Structures are given as structure tokens and as C-alpha cells.
Amino acid sequence: MPNDPAFRDHQAWLGYLQPDGLVVSATALVDAQVVLDRGALAARQQEFLPFVSEVEDNDDTVHAIADFPAFARNFLEWPDDCLFGLDPSRPLPDELTVPLPELGETLAPTLAFREPKPKDESNPWLLVVRVLPRGTDLDAVHTRTEAQWSASETRRFERLLRETRVPIGVLSNGMHIRLLYAPRGENAGSLTFPVEAMTEVAGRPILGALHLLLHRYRLLAAPSAARLPALLERSRAFQSAVSTALAGQVLDALYELLCGFQAADEHTKGDLLREVLSKHPDDVYAGLLTVLLRLVFLLFAEDRGLMPTSALYVRHYAVHGLFERLRADYEHYPDTMDHRYGAWAQLLALFRAVYGGSRHPQLKIPARKGYLFDPDRYAFLEGRTITDGRLPLVSDGVVFRVLRNLLLLDGERLSYRILDVEEVGSVYQTIMGFRLEVAVGPSIAVAGKRKHKGEVPAPNVINLEELLAAKAADRVKWLRE
Secondary structure: OOOOHHHHHHHHHHHHHOOEOOOOOHHHHHHOOOOOOHHHHHHHHHHHHHHEEEEEEOOEEEEEEOOHHHHHHHOOOOOHHHEEOOOOOOOOOHHHOEEEOOOOEEEOOOEEEEOOOOOOOOOOEEEEEEEOOOOOOOOOOEOOOOOOOOEOHHHHHHHHHHHHOOOEEEEEOOOEEEEEEOOOOOOOEEEEEEHHHHOOHHHHHHHHHHHHHHOHHHHHHOOHHHOHHHHHHHHHHHHHOHHHHHHHHHHHHHHHHHHHHHHHHHHOOOOOOHHHHHHOOHHHHHHHHHHHHHHHHHHHHHHOOOOOOOHHHHHHOOHHHHHHHHHHHHHHOHHHHHHOOOHHHHHHHHHHHHHHOEEEOOEEEOOOOOOOOOOOOOHHHHOOOOOOOOOOOOOHHHHHHHHHHHHEEOOEEOOHHHOOHHHHHHHHHHHOOOOOOOOOOOEEEEOOOOOOOOOOOOOEEEEHHHHHHOOHHHHHHHHHO
């Protein structure tokens, strides 16, 4: 599928928008035969521009949608008889108003889209819309009064979606249109479409995607499996299979890391791992496993906004940012990735910062301490087992392949924000139970038998010298067994 042009088109606009959590996946769109019509994008933009006007924003001229209801009616072609909250004859029902007396405010949408023939009469609402004053920050945490709830407009809207059991919402401040998906009992996700970008030639695919997802056809007239609710639900179904695929890729990442440390050990003529292999051989596997668990923890924390969001962290410490830089390096200089070093040092610095904390004003991290990030558990990771104490030469190519296995599935970017703790735990279970052995001669590994569904079988390692030294008849008998 990664080579499918339709899949690549969806990947391109999704990559530009950088979804927060999971809303819709390229795999689900292609599976439902939802295709971005590139030939119609220029004409679509010409239809869009009349709804956009130039406005002043912080001494700068930007583009914004002045009248969202008109935009919804005429560009997205939402039918008037489905819209409530705009016409006095079709007011918003009380069921879509959520009072929060304990927080001192009431949540309500600006308008709501009702299905003409709902399957569930008790909840006939396809989506709700909240229109904010132009330029309102969608993510800034604030209180409307001192006694009210301290939350962003996006979090308030998510709460509205969950309380009303309407999982799909559209939030707009004129300069951005944000599509939210917050199914009850699951993590929310959002896609933000910048109006400014959609007025430019390069932003036509983004506009095409917005039209593709929110046009009347996608809401009411498309085949059932290709309508917006089904696409969003199907995307979550695809994501639920992630844990099994991710577990296999984490095992691949473990192998890459092992090869990287084997090469680093050879650089030191065995000085890096000699002592640990002789005294505590299981610590090598445990240490590499710990690195992967640290990375999974950090990817999860970064996707959920639990790590600093300052430019200093994002550019020089974040695991996601490191992967993007390494991916760009790989695209330009693929042949030198295994001869350059630096990425491993950045990871070690981040691990230390998480453990010991940071008081830098642009990098405030509380000292987490704890077992997982303790730098003294596996000293060889930092090269403290080497006589002169230098860092292990783990190449940028190794770190890139490890992160690629953790962040890309079938060419799609994996969002750790929507993974449940149980799914992360299943990854941990898959890579437990292995041990590292030093081969005493030329060897091959034969895949073991899978005893349980989803299990990654441990291989049988065969010493070829021992096998060839045996009598021919014994070899035949052994191989049959």
C-alpha cells in the first residue's frame, strides 16, 4: 500500500497537518476507496477563495473565514434542513447544552448537524460545530472568570462532545478549522486545517482533504462504509491492530540496537562489553530492552504533551525531533548514516534529563528518578565500562532504524497518543523472555514454533561446527527431529 499513489496523497496532507492523536488514517481512506482528486484541486480553491477575507492579525495580514455558517452552507453544501442553531425555527435542543455548575460554566455548540434519517433516534446528531471569535487561541489554557474551569477551547469542546455523545466536532476561529473525533471511552484526536495555507497553491491538497472529509457527499450521500463516521471508526479499528504489528517491529528495533552495540564493542576491541559479558551476561539484553522501553515511554509522553514544548526541547532533545532530523539525513546521505555519530549522545542526554531533571528556563523537567531511567543500572550504555570512559560509537544509522521501527507502521506515522496502556503493555510482553548468548562458532537461527496467537517464537540457534562434526546419520536424525 505505501506505493499506492492514493495512499501517498493522503500521507502527504496528513504529514503536513501533523494530527494530534488519531482522527483518520490513510489506510482507512484507501481501504474505503476515498481518493483525493488532484485534477480538481485548482477549481476547488477558486470556489473556496470567495469565503476568505484578508484581516489584520498582530500587525500582519492573514486570511480568515469571516462567516462560517455561509462557508458550511455554500462551500461544504450542508443542507439547511439538517442545521440547527442558525434559524429560530430550528433552535439547538437542550440535550446539546451541558451545564457544568461545579466549574462555573455551560458548554454549548454554535450549530449542530442532524442526520435526516438517523439510525438512533435517541442520538440523531452527526456532528456539532463551535465557532469562536476570530483568532481565538484554540490551545491556550484560560479561565473566562476566576471561578471557572482552567482549560483550552479545544479541551472544552472535547468535553462537550463526550457529554453529548456526539463524537465528531468542528471547531473554528476563522483562521483554523479543527476536526475533532472524541468517541466515548477513547482518546480524542484532532486535525487542524490552516486557512492561510489553503489559500496558497502548495496548500491545495489540504483544502482538497478538508472538502473530502466534510462535504455534504461525505456526510450524507457516500456509500455507508465511506461516510465520515465510518471512516473515523474504521481508522480506529486499523489502529487497534497496531499493538501486534508494533510488537514485531520493536523486536526488530531490539535487533538493530544489538547489532549497533556489537559494532561499538568491536570499535573498542571488546573493551565495552568484556566485563559485563563475563560477569553479568544477561545485563546486555536487559540494558538494550531498557533503552527501547525508555523510548516508548518518551514517545508516549511527547505525544500526550507531558514533556516540555519549548523550542529548545523540540529541536535538540525530543525523540520525535531527532527522528525527523535523522530521516532527512537518510534521504540526503543514506550511504554515510552508519559512519556518523551523535544521535546516541542526544538520547543519553535526554535519558539523564528525565532522571535527574532540568532547571533551565526553557527546559524545565522535574527529576523523575525511578528505576527505568537510572543511569547506573547499565553503565555500558554510557560507555563507563570502557577504560577511557568515552561514549559507545552507536551510529546514527542504528538510531534511525530503531526509531523508524518505533514510529512508522506500513509507511504511516504512529501516534502514541491514542495507544492505551494495555497496548503499550502488550509490546513489553512480546519482547520479554529472550536472552542474549555469545556464539562460540558459526551459527544459524531456525525459527521456533508459535505456541500462541501473536507470540513471537524464540529461535533455535545451531552451531554449524558442532553439526558438521557429527556423523552424517546423526545429522539426518537430528534434522528430522
